[in-house]
Amino acid sequence: MSGMGWLSVFLPGCCVVLGVLILLALLRAARGPRFTDRIVAINLIGTMTILIMCILSVYFEQAFLVDIAIVYALLSCIAIVVLTRLVIVRRRAQEERELREKLAGQAATSLETAKDLAPGLAKLVETADDAEKER
Amino acid sequence: MLIRSIFAGVLIVAGVLVACVAVLGVFRFRYVLNRMHAAALLDTLGLLLVLTGLIVLLGLSWQSAKLLLIIVFMWLASPVMSHLIARAEVMTHAHLSDECEVTPDDDGI
Numbered sequence: 325m326s327g328m329g330w331l332s333v334f335l336p337g338c339c340v341v342l343g344v345l346i347l348l349a350l351l352r353a354a355r356g357p358r359f360t361d362r363i364v365a366i367n368l369i370g371t372m373t374i375l376i377m378c379i380l381s382v383y384f385e386q387a388f389l390v391d392i393a394i395v396y397a398l399l400s401c402i403a404i405v406v407l408t409r410l411v412i413v414r415r416r417a418q419e420e421r422e423l424r425e426k427l428a429g430q431a432a433t434s435l436e437t438a439k440d441l442a443p444g445l446a447k448l449v450e451t452a453d454d455a456e457k458e459r
Numbered sequence: 460m461l462i463r464s465i466f467a468g469v470l471i472v473a474g475v476l477v478a479c480v481a482v483l484g485v486f487r488f489r490y491v492l493n494r495m496h497a498a499a500l501l502d503t504l505g506l507l508l509v510l511t512g513l514i515v516l517l518g519l520s521w522q523s524a525k526l527l528l529i530i531v532f533m534w535l536a537s538p539v540m541s542h543l544i545a546r547a548e549v550m551t552h553a554h555l556s557d558e559c560e561v562t563p564d565d566d567g568i
Contacts, residue, residue: 338472341475352486358491358548364485364495364544365498367540368482374506374533375509382522387525390526390529408540408543408544415551
């Protein structure tokens with residue numbers, strides 16, 4: 325690398341440190357107890373990959389690497405949005421289904437109760453009518 | 460030129476240190492909603508420091524304008540991603556009150 329002096333060692337050193345951090349974040353993604361842990365770790369990995377790409381674009385003096393970093397940022401953002409939206413939409417549909425089943429069950433039980441009570445009610449009305457006639 | 464590159468180097472080192480702190484925080488905290496705080500650090504501060512260092516190093520050019528575009532985009536997108544991740548976590552966790560004191564409302568979030 326011409327004309328950079330100590331930066332020619334410094335920039336790859338930063339890339340190496342970020343690479344080690346990416347491995348650690350990957351470990352977190354593998355160990356994370358819940359799926360959101362993994363998504364957070366993948367988000368970390370994506371951001372650090374963007375940083376490495378930008379540093380390398382300065383180090384190699386290749387401006388097109390920054391374009392790739394922009395596309396990578398868009399892709400990681402869209403991936404996370406799609407994953408979480410999928411989970412949220414499915415969860416919402418499931419909750420709606422459960423609520424509908426619960427309401428249907430309640431309606432069925434109240435219908436049963438009404439059917440049980442109906443003969444008694446009819447008898448009561450009959451008695452009341454008889455009493456009215458006698459009077 | 461030397462002072463400028465030293466300033467850029469300090470910024471980049473600060474950014475890499477922020478990345479280290481973010482990964483450390485992701486390992487130290489024990490629940491996702493806490494871990495997201497540490498992870499959001501890298502998305503905003505770490506990215507800002509490293510890319511600002513690179514912009515200082517490059518000076519005024521199309522390449523540094525694109526780096527600025529990455530900063531702007533990630534600053535706009537990172538809160539959205541954090542919000543969606545937290546929402547998915549809150550909606551799917553069955554015993555949220557065991558992990559933290561805040562409980563969701565009746566309408567989901």
